[in-house]
Amino acid sequence: MFRRERWMAIVTLVLLQAFAAAAGTYVMANDVSLNALTEESPRPIVSEKPPPVPVRTAGPVLAAGGNGPLPTKGTLAGRLAKALGDPALGPQVGASLIDARTGVALYGESPDVGLTPASTTKVVTGIAALASLGPDTRLATRVVPGSLAGSIVLVGGGDPTLAGPKADRGRPYPQEASLTTLAARTATALKKAGKRKVTLFYDDHLFTGPRTGPGWKPGYVPEGSVAPVHALAMDEGRVAPDLGARVADPARSAADAFAGLLRRQGVTVVKGLRPAKAGLGVQELARVESAPVYALVERMLTLSDNDLAEALARHIAIKEGRPGTFASVAPAVTGVLKRLGVHQGVHVVDGSGLSIRNRITPAALARLLSLAAAPSNPHLHSAVSGMPVAGFTGTLRNRFETKDGRPGAGMVRAKTGTLNGVNTLAGVATTAEGRLLTFAFMADKVPMGWGKAEAALDRLAAILVEGA
Numbered sequence: 353m354f355r356r357e358r359w360m361a362i363v364t365l366v367l368l369q370a371f372a373a374a375a376g377t378y379v380m381a382n383d384v385s386l387n388a389l390t391e392e393s394p395r396p397i398v399s400e401k402p403p404p405v406p407v408r409t410a411g412p413v414l415a416a417g418g419n420g421p422l423p424t425k426g427t428l429a430g431r432l433a434k435a436l437g438d439p440a441l442g443p444q445v446g447a448s449l450i451d452a453r454t455g456v457a458l459y460g461e462s463p464d465v466g467l468t469p470a471s472t473t474k475v476v477t478g479i480a481a482l483a484s485l486g487p488d489t490r491l492a493t494r495v496v497p498g499s500l501a502g503s504i505v506l507v508g509g510g511d512p513t514l515a516g517p518k519a520d521r522g523r524p525y526p527q528e529a530s531l532t533t534l535a536a537r538t539a540t541a542l543k544k545a546g547k548r549k550v551t552l553f554y555d556d557h558l559f560t561g562p563r564t565g566p567g568w569k570p571g572y573v574p575e576g577s578v579a580p581v582h583a584l585a586m587d588e589g590r591v592a593p594d595l596g597a598r599v600a601d602p603a604r605s606a607a608d609a610f611a612g613l614l615r616r617q618g619v620t621v622v623k624g625l626r627p628a629k630a631g632l633g634v635q636e637l638a639r640v641e642s643a644p645v646y647a648l649v650e651r652m653l654t655l656s657d658n659d660l661a662e663a664l665a666r667h668i669a670i671k672e673g674r675p676g677t678f679a680s681v682a683p684a685v686t687g688v689l690k691r692l693g694v695h696q697g698v699h700v701v702d703g704s705g706l707s708i709r710n711r712i713t714p715a716a717l718a719r720l721l722s723l724a725a726a727p728s729n730p731h732l733h734s735a736v737s738g739m740p741v742a743g744f745t746g747t748l749r750n751r752f753e754t755k756d757g758r759p760g761a762g763m764v765r766a767k768t769g770t771l772n773g774v775n776t777l778a779g780v781a782t783t784a785e786g787r788l789l790t791f792a793f794m795a796d797k798v799p800m801g802w803g804k805a806e807a808a809l810d811r812l813a814a815i816l817v818e819g820a
Contacts, residue, residue, distance in 0.1 A: 420786030422451060422458070423819040429459050435812050436461055436793075440804035441775070444797040448714035449816070452725045452780065452788040457715070464697060466711030468796040470769030471656045472778045473705030475717060476698055478649040478735045479724055480688040481664040484671045487646035487731050491667070493529060493584070494639040495538045496630050503551040504538070504637065505630045506610050508584025508603060510558050510667055510676070511642045512659040513651070516586035516609050519593045526643035526651055531586050531606065535613030537638035542619055549620040553628035554607035558583035559666050561677035567707030573598055578658040578706060581666070583676065588659040603627070650738030653767055654746035658704040665703025678702060694719050705769060717778040717792035725780060725790060739765040739779050742813065757810030763817045766791075768806075773798050775805035781816040789816050 428449075436445050446467050449459040457463070469476075491511035498505045515528040542550065563580035564573060572578050576596025579589025585602035586609060587593045599605040604625065611621040642648065645664070652660040669680035672687055682701055689695035697716030701709050724735040740746030743753065743761030747768045752761040766779025778792040793812045798805045 420783060422787055423783055423785070423789075423816075425458060428815070428819065431815050432459055432812060433461065435808065435815060438808040438811075440799070440801055440808045441795040442773075442797040442799050442805075445793070445795045446714040447794070447812070448718040448792045450718045450722045450790045452722050452790050455719075455722055457718075458789070460715065463715035463718075464713050466697065466699065466713050467776075467794045468708060468771065468774045469700075469705055469710055469712040469717070469794065470771045470774045470776050471658075471705040472717060472767050472769040472776045472792070472794075473700055473703070473710050473712065474652055474656065474661050475720055475735065475739075475767050475778055476685060476689070476700055476712065477661050477665050477668075477703040478653055478738065479692075479720055479732055480668050480685045481645055481649055482732050482734060483692055484668045484684075484688045485645050485664075487644060487649075487734060489645045490641040490643070491529075491648075491663075492639050492641045493531075493534060494630075495534065495541075495637045496634045497637065498551065498553050498628065499631055500551060502547065502549065503553060504542075505553045505555050505628060506584065506607055507555040507630045508558060508582065508606070510583045510663050512579070512585050512588045512663045513642055513648070514586045514606070514640075516593065516606070517613055519587060526647035529640035529642050531610055531640075532613055534638055534640045535610055535617055537640070539614055539617030539619050541637040548618065549622070550614070551622045551624075552607065552611050552614070553626055554584060554603060554610075555630045556582050556584040556603035556627060557629055558670070559663075559676040561675070561679060565662070565678050565702040565704075565707050567701060567709035569706075569708075572706055578662065578704065581659075581662045581678075583666075585659075588657075646734040649734045653735070653738035654740055656747050656768065658706060661704035662702065668703075689720075692723060694723055706771075708771065712794075714778075714792040714794050717794075718790045721778065721780060721790035721792075725788065736765060736780055739767050741765055742810070751806060752810045752814065754807050754810065757807060757814050760810060760814035760817050764813045766813060769794075770806075775809060777809040777813060779813070781813055783817060783819045785819060791816060 436447055446465050447461040448463040450457055492509040493511055493514055494507045496505050496507060511529060513528045515530045517532050559581055573580060576598055579598040579602050582602045584606050586606040589598045589602035591597040591599055607625050614621050648660060651657055665681045666676040669684035670676050672684040674680035674684050685700055686695050689698055697713030699711045701707050724732040740748035742748045742764035764779060764781045766777050769776035774796045775798050776794040781789050793809050
């Protein structure tokens with residue numbers, strides 16, 4: 353079954369102005385699963401692949417009109433400079449504007465100064481994940497026999513989207529792996545082997561080290577912005593699927609729920625759940641797999657999903673031969689970006705952008721997005737198609753509503769970033785003449801004033817749409 357193409361593009365004033373199909377066709381069955389199989393240094397395991405399917409030659413980034421004329425530099429620069437002076441953005445701002453087709457810089461205001469990016473860090477995480485893991489990689493949660501007689505081990509595969517028993521199965525794209533399904537498959541395998549009573553252990557060792565990030569505020573977990581980072585979690589560590597509150601130990605919570613699901617399937621679970629490492633080379637009893645990475649990246653960007661961003665950052669680290677820790681994120685991501693030639697100006701210590709220690713330059717963000725939009729990089733296109741559409745989806749659903757911002761509605765895809773005193777916006781915009789531009793607008797000394805800085809950033813993006 354072929355994967356439906358996710359290379360959506362900038363919308364028209366009513367819907368989306370579609371990108372041409374620049375991505376080649378990907379095959380849904382061509383999956384890679386990341387699992388914890390080694391004790392010291394976990395590595396990804398490649399699933400058996402079907403015969404290769406020919407990839408269609410990439411087309412232009414935009415449909416008709418995509419190579420329209422460039423905006424007049426002088427006039428555009430003047431309008432942007434004036435808008436960047438909005439007091440709502442504060443005294444420290446940066447901007448970068450790049451022509452996506454040629455990579456030529458069209459405008460910059462302190463473009464090479466590293467600023468706090470907030471959640472625009474997820475642009476870096478998404479592109480690095482697509483480049484390192486591959487767009488069709490899936491994250492597997494497994495059950496294997498334990499080392500003790502009559503025991504089994506629930507092995508976390510670093511999939512925070514794993515749906516618990518209370519999750520609404522009608523939730524929107526992308527489809528999540530289900531703990532309920534895993535329990536049913538496990539029970540079937542156990543009964544087939546004549547076993548109806550087991551001792552359950554759980555393996556959470558794929559991710560190690562501190563569970564909260566450097567530069568994170570102590571209130572992030574209690575307020576529900578993110579869960580402690582674990583390789584085994586259901587519903588992103590939430591107390592309930594639709595609540596922001598998080599459990600203290602996501603791994604133990606998922607294991608408890610799994611035990612209850614096994615009992616419903618007629619398997620007796622001996623009390624006393626404990627953590628344990630799964631054995632090496634053990635044949636699994638059952639597994640479930642996440643949506644492919646391209647869909648996870650889209651979800652992460654559209655919803656600004658902190659838990660998913662942190663999981664993807666650790667998978668990058670593991671794929672790059674490092675431990676799944678916060679300390680590994682910076683060298684692993686930097687290594688991937690170096691291979692892509694876009695590492696200059698990027699320093700990150702987490703995947704989500706919650707850390708106040710991250711620094712990214714506006715030019716670096718704009719370059720990354722230009723790279724992701726290029727016809728020659730179809731494997732990176734989900735980093736653009738996943739960004740919210742101005743005025744329509746995700747974190748931009750209720751943005752671009754002011755008179756000055758309205759021209760950008762439907763014509764801009766961008767990732768937002770918000771922390772105390774920080775507001776950023778980075779994405780792509782289509783000019784009235786049909787030219788695709790990539791941009792980053794950043795401010796990290798923003799004065800108090802709810803919504804004012806966001807409106808100022810919306811106006812900057814709208815100016816790109818209006819052109820000279």
